[in-house]
Amino acid sequence: MPGSPQRTTTVLFAIIVVFLTLSLVLYPKEGFEAGIAGLKLFWDVVFPSLLPFFILSEIMLGVGVVHALGILLEPLMRPLFSVPGVGAFALSMGLAAGYPMDAVITAKFRKSKMCSRVEGERLLAFTNTADPYFLLGAVAVGMFRNAGIGMLLLIAHYIGAFLVGILFKLYGRGTQEKAEAAPPVIRGNLFTRAYQELLRARQEDGRPISQLLGDAVNDSIKTLLMICGFIIFFAVIIKVLTLSGIIPLLALPVMALFKLIGIDVSLVQPFLAGIFEIDIGAAQAAATDAVLIQQLIVVSFIVAWSGLSVHAQIASVLTGTDIRFSPYLVARVLHGIFAAIATVVLYNWGVGQTIATVSAPVAPSTLAVAAAExxxxxxxxxxxxxxxxxxxxxxxxxxxxxxxxxxxxxxxxxxxxxxxxx
The missing domain is CATH 1.20.5 (Single alpha-helices involved in coiled-coils or other helix-helix interfaces)
Structure with missing residues (x-):
């Protein structure tokens, strides 16, 4: 017999699902259009950008490259973040491909017993970052029409992630368990140890190259189809919640908070949209008439928070592991706060001097002049x-x-x- 908290959660979730279903029935045309937009976003941007990274990460794990990197980078990652050296691979792939690449790799590490549960939670806390192309291209050029904004947001975003990693070094110290397959103790020649570990991991995997390639493509496609479903689902949910008046209702307490800290209330709607989906929220914030620095603060928080759509993808990827989701959520809030503060500091330190204040999208003719200079x-x-x-x-x-x-x-x-x- 389920306990009282579980019964309450079940009933609440059932009510939410019924409400969303009825709302979708009442707004079928708008829901369909939102779903098409989500599918277009996945097919045009997410699928071609993430598929090569997913396939390569699978191959590198099978060949043993990641295991060798773990030996080489253990002296760096362990003192800084209290994670195994293989964590550098998750960090680098997360920086290159963006979320949820880091979660996919971290889950594989945990399933392969290359890290403990606490180490996996620490790793997931600070490797969940946006890729540079999203901040420099989609946000700066596509939304703000200003390349300089991308550099400021990029630096602030990674400073926030680094601070979260340093802070989470203290997480779980009293209860940390050892990894089932702890990395070998490094003695003698570091490169020789890495080479031996590469050969050992490849021999242990044992799959022929042809099978390794096939499995990599197959597993990557399955993961991306899951991500596609979440993107479409949350695109429809945001549209339905807006039309049904739920998001405007949620805006009331946020509006009071924004007035208290001196942020333009026109950014409340983009902020709430960004809580659900990062692209929609960032685009709406860039289109407001608020002061540039306030737009950047909100966008920095949204990108670091990464949206419930990404959170759902992360939760699905972590299925089958014992990595807990709550530390990840705490890390996202901290990342958002740190990134927003870093944005203000960098802007006031002079990074913002290279940024032309843009309060509205620039006309194509103006963009041509800006491209020349x-x-x-x-x-x-x-x-x-x-x-x-x-x-x-x-x-x-x-x-x-x-x-x-x-x-x-x-x-x-x-x-x-x-x-x-x-």
């Missing part, structure tokens, strides 16, 4: 992209040299072992 931040970003090929070339040569050295070193060790046995 890029901002300081835009020129700096372009220089980073110009250096990208050099970094890739030097990194490739370095990796090849290290692999060649380790390969010869291992051959010498094997040869000496055989000679001693004789």
């Amino acid at each position: 890029p901002t300081t931040a835009a020129r700096w970003l372009a220089s980073l992209y110009a250096l990208k090929n050099w970094f890739l070339l030097i990194g490739g040569i370095t990796l090849f040299s290290v692999a060649l050295y380790l390969s010869r070193r291992m051959k010498i060790v094997v040869f000496k072992t055989r000679m001693n046995n004789k």
Whole structure:
């Protein structure tokens, strides 16, 4: 017999589901159009951007690259964030592909027993970030029509994530359990240990390359179809809640809070929309007539919070693991607060001086002039992209040299072992 709290939750959830269903029946045309918009967002943006990263992450796990990275980066990730070295892989893939890539990788780590439950919760707390292309392209250029805004939001967003990671280092210390498959103790040559771990993980996986590729594509498509369903569902929910008057009702206490802290009340509606879905909320905030810094504060919080749509995707990805969802939610609130504060500090420190104050979307003709005269931040970003090929070339040569050295070193060790046995 379920307890009283469980009965209350069940009844409340049933009422909400019935209400949403009736609302959708009353507004079928609007719900259909919202669903089409959500599907278009997934097909045009999410699917092509995330699929390559999902497939590559599966392959890197199967080949053993992630295990080798765990050995190499253990001395960095453990002191900073109290997570295994493999956490650097989740962090880097999360930075490159955005959410929910980090959750997918963290869940795989936990299922593979490469981290403990507490370590997985810590990892998920600070690796849940937006990708640079979303902030620099979709938000800055697409919504605000200003490239300089993207640099400010990007720096503030990652500062907030880093602070959450440092804070969560203290989380679960008294009750932390050891990982079932703790990373090996690093002794001697770090690169040799990483090479040995790469070979060990590949041998343990055992799948042929053809099967590994097929499984990677199959699992990635399944995960993306789940994400597609959540995007469409929440696009419809936001539309229905707005038409039924629920969101305007929720705006009353938020409006009082915004007046108290001195933020334009025109940002209340975008803020509430962003609580549900990040893209809709950020676009609405950029379209208001509020002061630029207040727009940026709200957008920073929305992007760091990431929206209930992303939260639902994360919760679904974590199914089958013992990683708890509540620490993730606390981390998102903290990330939103830290990112908003960092936005104010960076703006007042002069980062905002490179940003032209834009209170309304810029006309196409104005955009053409702006494109001819890029901002300081835009020129700096372009220089980073110009250096990208050099970094890739030097990194490739370095990796090849290290692999060649380790390969010869291992051959010498094997040869000496055989000679001693004789």
